[in-house]
Amino acid sequence: MMSSRTRKIVLLSVSAALAMIFSYVESLIPFYFGVPGMKLGLSNICIVVIMFTIGEIPALFVNILRIVLTALLFTNIFSLVFSLAGAFLSFLVMVAIKRIFRLSAMSVSLFGGIAHNAGQLIAAAIIVKEYAVLFYLPVLLLSGAATGFLIGLLARMLIPRLKTFIINSGG
Amino acid sequence: MKGKGKKEALLIVIVFAVLFIIFMMSRSLYTNGSCAVITVDGVLYGKYPLSKDTDIPIIKDNNEINHAVIENGTVYMKDAACKNHICISQGRKKASGESIVCLPNRVVIRIEGVGEGADYDVIAN
Numbered sequence: 001m002m003s004s005r006t007r008k009i010v011l012l013s014v015s016a017a018l019a020m021i022f023s024y025v026e027s028l029i030p031f032y033f034g035v036p037g038m039k040l041g042l043s044n045i046c047i048v049v050i051m052f053t054i055g056e057i058p059a060l061f062v063n064i065l066r067i068v069l070t071a072l073l074f075t076n077i078f079s080l081v082f083s084l085a086g087a088f089l090s091f092l093v094m095v096a097i098k099r100i101f102r103l104s105a106m107s108v109s110l111f112g113g114i115a116h117n118a119g120q121l122i123a124a125a126i127i128v129k130e131y132a133v134l135f136y137l138p139v140l141l142l143s144g145a146a147t148g149f150l151i152g153l154l155a156r157m158l159i160p161r162l163k164t165f166i167i168n169s170g171g
Numbered sequence: 172m173k174g175k176g177k178k179e180a181l182l183i184v185i186v187f188a189v190l191f192i193i194f195m196m197s198r199s200l201y202t203n204g205s206c207a208v209i210t211v212d213g214v215l216y217g218k219y220p221l222s223k224d225t226d227i228p229i230i231k232d233n234n235e236i237n238h239a240v241i242e243n244g245t246v247y248m249k250d251a252a253c254k255n256h257i258c259i260s261q262g263r264k265k266a267s268g269e270s271i272v273c274l275p276n277r278v279v280i281r282i283e284g285v286g287e288g289a290d291y292d293v294i295a296n
Contacts, residue, residue, distance in 0.1 A: 076254070076255075076275070078274050078275060103179055103182075104176075104179060106179065106183065107179055107182065107183065110183060110186065111186075114186075114190075124272070124274065127274075128213065128272060128274065128277055128279055135197075135268050135269060135270060138190070138193045138194040138196075138197040139194055139197075141190050141193070141194075142187075142190045142191060142193075142194045145186060145187060145190050149183065149187075
């Protein structure tokens with residue numbers, strides 16, 4: 001039987017691969033509501049699940065790996081910078097919500113979604129040196145909350161199941 | 172545990188309510204703008220009144236990187252020499268404060284000022 005350690009490695013690798021596929025699928029769907037940067041953020045489900053089953057630092061690593069690989073394979077250097085900014089801000093917020101406020105995956109995902117969009121937009125404003133893009137902040141915060149909420153619902157179903165997968169190491 | 176779940180649900184509802192109010196408030200600030208201000212690399216490229224239909228080729232290093240068009244008081248990006256064409260899909264803009272951003276070419280079109288059709292004009296009439 002697989003050891004708990006091996007199971008964690010398997011879960012991390014599968015999550016990283018799945019997160020990449022989510023990013024790719026998202027880039028194919030012309031999901032566009034008149035606002036740049038508005039996305040479903042499907043890959044965040046992997047990040048939230050890892051955060052609650054394995055740990056925060058592995059979750060950050062999987063997210064960075066996902067962003068770098070996706071940028072190299074499918075998109076461009078601009079999206080790399082924006083995604084990293086969003087990823088770091090959402091990571092800090094999610095850890096704060098989880099550790100300090102001790103809230104569930106639901107809230108972690110919700111605030112993570114909001115922070116991800118805020119981080120991306122702030123990075124965009126700084127890079128273009130054009131603060132007019134902050135005009136989109138209200139709608140992006142709202143959409144981040146909506147997608148974060150849906151991701152949270154899914155994560156809440158997945159986390160208990162994956163926890164048993166890690167613990168049942170057969171030993 | 173049950174009580175905590177309820178508190179969290181309440182928190183989520185409050186967050187959505189606050190964000191929705193901010194969103195609605197930002198919508199209500201919409202007024203038609205008077206001119207389109209174009210910047211390239213953060214440097215002013217030109218100001219164009221929205222009242223006059225104009226074709227604006229945006230040229231950088233002797234290459235036309237973007238092509239903006241002003242038509243019927245709205246501005247849109249007609250063409251762009253970039254891969255994703257997000258700026259073109261941003262469509263027509265006319266409200267003061269709105270912008271069209273082409274990140275690969277670092278071109279920003281922002282609408283400024285208060286132009287025709289703004290609320291106080293209607294009142295003055």
